[in-house]
Amino acid sequence: MKINKTIIVSIVGLMTSAGAFGGNNSMPDRTDVKDFCSVISQYDKTGDSKPFVHFVTTMWPKLNTVDGREALVNIHQLAMEEESGGYGAAYVGKEDALAQLLELLNKMGITGDDLTKMLEYMKKVYPLYVFQIENRVRPSVDYDNGLVVDTIYQAPVDEAYYGLANEKNKYVPTGLSVQELEEVESNGGRGKRNGSYVWGMGTYKDKLFWSTNNNYLCMQGYGNFVQPGVGDNVPYENSCWTCEYGQSAYAKEAYPDGDENSKYADIRPPRMYSYDTKSGIVTDITPSMDEYPVLKNCQGLRSCGIHKGVVFFGGPGLYASDWDSRVSAAFVAYDADCDRILGVSSMSDVDGCKVVNVRRWRVINDVLYVTVGITHPTTGKKIGALLRWYGDKKDPWNFHIVGLVDNEAAELAYFNNRIYIGTWGTVSAVHVSPELPKEGFTPVGIDSDMWPEVWTSYAAEPSNTLGRSLTSVAGFHEWRNHLYWGVFCPNYYVLSMAQATYGSLTSPDALAFILGNYRTPSFWRLDKDNSYEMLYGDTTNPKPVYDKDGKIEKWELEPNGLSAKWGRGGFGNLWSIYIWAIQEYDDNLYVGTMDLSNLAVAAGSNILGDVGFATLAKLLTGLDSSDEGFELLRMTDEDEAPKFITQNGFNNAEQYGVRNLEVLNGKLMLGSASMSSLKPNGGWHVLSLADARTPASVSQSSIKKPGIIMERNAEYINLATVGGERITCIEVYDAIGRKINSARPDSHLASIPLQNIKGVHIIKITSEKGEWEVKADL
Known part of the structure; x- marks a missing residue:
């Protein structure tokens, strides 16, 4: 003009x-x-x-x-x-x-x-700023969505927190009692929820299983996001969470003096849970860390797969990067029928390869498959593999490689009688298998041909920019006539690179670098001919132009030749960076996101962070009226744009991500992510969603809401009410119905000694809010 x-x-x-x-x-x-x-x-x-x-x-x-x-x-x-x-x-x-x-x-x-x-x-800067914010039209909101939402369980208050690196801070993995928390608060402290993500989730019969990670933004590397120019291992606290690194009271308990790995102390060992929908019992099934120390050396358990009564949990190694880890990934095998640990493994030798990461499990035609990252035994190159399980309860660690891809294998789907794998890497891709034989895929050699690509991140961005290199395939699921997927855009890495390159986040060159590489996640689908279509995404992307000295001289907008069917990336939300979970439920497709808006505001107020972060957060947040908290969308027709079910984490701004979606007994089970360890509504949540208008949905009364949390060790079964009400009576019956023990605790806590009790027993618990019954192999 x-x-x-x-x-x-x-x-x-x-x-x-x-x-x-x-x-x-x-x-x-x-x-x-x-x-x-x-x-x-x-x-x-x-x-x-x-x-x-x-x-x-x-x-x-x-x-x-x-x-x-x-x-x-x-x-x-x-x-x-x-x-x-x-x-x-x-x-x-x-x-x-x-x-x-x-x-x-x-x-x-x-x-x-x-x-x-x-x-x-x-x-x-201004041209790039206008590019980022313009034409961000969001889907409409389905206010009459018919869904009934219930909170099943929340990360427990598992630490008495008195302040940053305070020696009085006390971590209690199974959670503080109501009385203990009241005492902490009366002494000037507050409760902290260390649990961040429902990182893995699966179903078996009437049970829901999930696994977690803790304080995930305290993982090495994320300090550059929260404290640009300061980095890792400098303790900090903001309005939502805190990272104490090696200066925490827990670090002094868990690590010897002088141990360099105490900097990982915030990443507490992961927890594992089951929820019996018929009894209403939530059980902490976490094995002993002393018995299985490999669990101390993982970032958390990010995946869950279940087949033939065996529940697998798996997660990446803790130290260094996923690929150069000094320890392999960590895996747990659990017997879902007898409620017992079958074993723990690092999977350090699968067909001669070291497994260093794991993401998705899937049962296809009665065969369990899992996507993993491995290191080639001779070249050391990082590649991805599809593993097939050949084991059983007696031999749970019998896995073999049945497919290979050229980057870390992440997402997994079954569509058109083929297996599709989405990868993470500098060029992320969707790979497709040959047609699946009736008996399933069989083992292949480590130097076999890679599965071909049907889509790569080149499609959305032809030039090799930093923004493109940080884009990974995520949220994978087949529905009706298409395979759907989204991507992950970890823009926080752009911040650390801007700080390292320009020494600032707010100089003209630094801001241009950030906005030029900032991406919001695209949403795609593939038909049975492997032709792809971009549903949401950008048709142009900023591309740097370099001078003769290799410095960025200016930015240009480069078209990719695509059109977006329904709108810009992130479903129009500038702060959405991850299309994290996709699941079919009642013949509709549900899509969950990660929304970083509340994290950005908190990080911008960080007491030790670069003040430029606050400026950047304000710059990107001021015109965005998005409610904080994750988005959940629903597609009811392939030819119509999805609609929001919620834009604010179901009125919980602290829940920034939908990490997992599973269907159990006619309900959609949602596992969330939250780093707000210092907020009452923070920490991971497990929610259930049921469509009251759909006959396929189970009525609210057919699934018993949790009332009791149970945890066992070698000597006791410990019981507590979820809501803090008193347990009035406990009765223990043997397999033929004889009462062998009873007690009246008159407290929200109770313990059953196991020294003289063996075999299968029935435990009946009565509280002020109802009755619960659990079958236990003692």
């Missing part, structure tokens, strides 16, 4: 005639003035002044006053005037808009040099 020459002359006249900056030496020249207005008119295609005003007042908070914002609105309107329009009726009496701005700048002590700096931001 050309700017009116009359306007330019008028602006220049106002600039040169006003003594706004205390002398001609501090005045910007005519070129600066023309460029300033040209940038606005060139990139504000909608003519909306809000982005411009928000951008300028974020970068220069002194202008964030009533007068300052009004002056900026006027100057924006002035710059946006059509060449043939002149000032128009709207500008009668407002010809002094620029003079008003300059006078205001002068009063605030902002000089011509400041305006020159502002112009640099306008040239380098």
